[in-house]
Amino acid sequence: MRYGLISDIHGNLEALETVLAELHNLEVDAILCLGDVVGYGPNPDECVKLVQAHAAICLMGNHDEASLGDTDLSFFNYVAREAIEWTGEHLNPDSKNFLRALPYTYEFENYLFVHASPNEPHEWNYITSWEGAEQSFQAFHQQACFVGHSHSPLVVGRNEHGAMQLHQNYPILFENNHRYLINIGSVGQPRDSNPAAAYGILDTAQKEYTLLRLGYDVAKTQKKIRAAGLPGFLADRLAEGR
Ligand code: ZN
Numbered sequence: 001m002r003y004g005l006i007s008d009i010h011g012n013l014e015a016l017e018t019v020l021a022e023l024h025n026l027e028v029d030a031i032l033c034l035g036d037v038v039g040y041g042p043n044p045d046e047c048v049k050l051v052q053a054h055a056a057i058c059l060m061g062n063h064d065e066a067s068l069g070d071t072d073l074s075f076f077n078y079v080a081r082e083a084i085e086w087t088g089e090h091l092n093p094d095s096k097n098f099l100r101a102l103p104y105t106y107e108f109e110n111y112l113f114v115h116a117s118p119n120e121p122h123e124w125n126y127i128t129s130w131e132g133a134e135q136s137f138q139a140f141h142q143q144a145c146f147v148g149h150s151h152s153p154l155v156v157g158r159n160e161h162g163a164m165q166l167h168q169n170y171p172i173l174f175e176n177n178h179r180y181l182i183n184i185g186s187v188g189q190p191r192d193s194n195p196a197a198a199y200g201i202l203d204t205a206q207k208e209y210t211l212l213r214l215g216y217d218v219a220k221t222q223k224k225i226r227a228a229g230l231p232g233f234l235a236d237r238l239a240e241g242r
Contacts, residue, residue: 002026005184005200007034007115007148009051010063011041011087012188012238015197018216019187020054028201030056034148034184035102035115038091039063040083040234041188042224048095060102061115061148062124067091068100075124079231086230109204112142116149126150127181133164136181144180144209146202152192153185153200153211171210182209195241 004023009016023031033055038044040063051058063080065071067087076084091099104121106113117125117132119139126149127136133156136145155167160177167180174180185198192198196213203209222235
């Protein structure tokens with residue numbers, strides 16, 4: 001089976017439509033979404049609808065949870081908070097019901113999926129160090145764990161002796177006795193200095209993962225962000241991938 005993996009769409013309809021069209025061209029068997037369908041971007045309802053229609057599974061992200069209104073927003077910076085409040089006011093009841101029911105983790109075969117970190121799926125930790133990566137590896141038993149959340153694609157491999165290394169050449173072939181922590185990056189707001197939408201393909205027969213990038217109509221999304229009255233920085237950052 002070949003799975004299309006998407007995450008951190010953040011209400012960016014142009015990026016999502018572009019990636020979904022390509023995943024259909026590639027004839028993947030199913031699409032899995034790792035969360036943060038909404039927040040930051042101008043089309044939260046439209047993105048929820050598309051994910052609902054096209055993804056077999058969608059996980060809860062911190063922005064999805066926060067936009068439902070029952071989270072302490074003090075953990076978010078000013079711009080994120082503004083956007084979450086805007087999203088909460090604009091989401092229709094059907095979208096909220098969909099988001100409210102999202103699970104925090106999903107697993108099948110030898111793979112685990114979670115929005116932020118496998119050790120505390122309900123907290124929203126960022127994995128930013130080797131120690132953090134090791135903590136994550138301790139928390140799952142599958143061969144690979146896929147995450148989103150940081151908006152920066154990254155693959156850490158760990159051999160049977162506990163030695164870790166970064167993998168930067170795709171596709172990554174899963175070696176026996178090695179385990180992998182894989183950040184699939186963000187569809188709607190990449191932050192690795194590359195504005196192209198990030199998404200991935202997991203091929204379970206080949207035991208292989210690859211990261212893909214695709215440009216989309218950034219200018220159109222930027223225009224909508226400004227027209228919606230969302231903070232201008234959210235439009236600026238899309239062109240730079242930050
Ligand atoms: Zn996010």
